[in-house]
Amino acid sequence: MLEEEETAELRRFDEGVVVKWGELVREQEDEMKRLGVPYFDAEDRESKGKMLAFLEDLISAGNE
Amino acid sequence: MNTGADPSKALASLLAILAQSTQSSPTSHLQPNSIYPPPRPHHSVSPNAQHIEPVFIEGDVFETTQWIGVPTTPWSEPRKWQFPKLDLDVLARRQLPSVSKVTTPIVFEKRKRSVSPPRQEGSRIVSPVVAAKTTFSCYSLAVKYVVQRSEDGEFMEAVTRVQRRQNETETDLWDERQRIIRSFETKRKMNQVLQSLGSQLKNDKVVLLLSVFVLMKGVGGGGDG
Numbered sequence: 001m002l003e004e005e006e007t008a009e010l011r012r013f014d015e016g017v018v019v020k021w022g023e024l025v026r027e028q029e030d031e032m033k034r035l036g037v038p039y040f041d042a043e044d045r046e047s048k049g050k051m052l053a054f055l056e057d058l059i060s061a062g063n064e
Numbered sequence: 065m066n067t068g069a070d071p072s073k074a075l076a077s078l079l080a081i082l083a084q085s086t087q088s089s090p091t092s093h094l095q096p097n098s099i100y101p102p103p104r105p106h107h108s109v110s111p112n113a114q115h116i117e118p119v120f121i122e123g124d125v126f127e128t129t130q131w132i133g134v135p136t137t138p139w140s141e142p143r144k145w146q147f148p149k150l151d152l153d154v155l156a157r158r159q160l161p162s163v164s165k166v167t168t169p170i171v172f173e174k175r176k177r178s179v180s181p182p183r184q185e186g187s188r189i190v191s192p193v194v195a196a197k198t199t200f201s202c203y204s205l206a207v208k209y210v211v212q213r214s215e216d217g218e219f220m221e222a223v224t225r226v227q228r229r230q231n232e233t234e235t236d237l238w239d240e241r242q243r244i245i246r247s248f249e250t251k252r253k254m255n256q257v258l259q260s261l262g263s264q265l266k267n268d269k270v271v272l273l274l275s276v277f278v279l280m281k282g283v284g285g286g287g288d289g
Contacts, residue, residue, distance in 0.1 A: 002251055002252055006248040008275055009242060009244055009248075010241065013240070013241060017237050020233065020237070021233075024229070024230060026083075028226050031222065032226075035213075035222055035223065037210065037223075038209060038210065047203050051203075051205060051206065051207075051210070055210070056212070058211075058214055058220075059220075059223060059224055059227055062220060062224070
């Protein structure tokens with residue numbers, strides 16, 4: 001009984017996470033476009049991925 | 065990043081790397097100045113929760129994150145921040161009310177640390193140096209451009225703000241999920257205690273008892289767990 005309730009509640013929570021996460025991603029996309037970061041207007045996903053990785057390195061370096 | 069300009073910093077950095085590499089600790093791969101707390105052991109998760117099937121489908125945005133809902137990987141505490149890698153098609157599908165399994169709206173509880181509010185259109189800080197050029201003939205030119213932009217404090221501040229918001233969201237979601245698991249663990253334990261006492265109480269009464277227990281603890285000011 002409790003196990004079923006827990007499973008159901010966690011499942012609902014996870015589904016809510018998906019929605020929230022999607023909102024976060026869209027928000028990030030908008031911000032990147034606003035900042036003029038390359039490849040966020042384009043469909044070149046490989047370059048976009050590389051650019052994100054580069055930004056991550058840039059932020060990490062700035063935090064050190 | 066610019067340790068090459070300062071030999072002493074470069075040496076210190078090298079020594080730190082060497083020291084790290086000689087550690088045999090299983091968590092030695094973690095950055096010592098990591099912004100996340102050390103990962104909690106997986107056995108802290110309820111044994112029942114471990115068998116819960118992930119709800120995420122293949123190709124979800126979560127697939128590329130390190131910590132959450134990957135179909136083959138159970139939830140784990142966020143360890144190293146990275147941007148979510150967006151799959152627009154998947155996202156577009158997510159926008160549709162395809163999550164028909166959800167019958168009740170999810171309301172996230174308020175956290176101890178206030179969650180940063182959603183960005184508002186009116187509150188945008190428009191940098192005067194925002195460039196319109198976002199297409200480049202090759203990746204190296206784009207990188208060069210971003211390096212130039214990174215010298216602008218506002219640009220880096222904005223990117224760092226994006227990072228911070230994601231960190232907070234991930235941490236909040238993780239904490240919230242752990243809270244759910246803990247609450248059910250507590251209920252189970254109470255059930256066991258009551259059963260061992262020969263009680264005939266059912267689960268709903270357990271919840272009532274728990275509430276009374278929590279209330280009494282609150283009135284008594286007990287914080288000793």
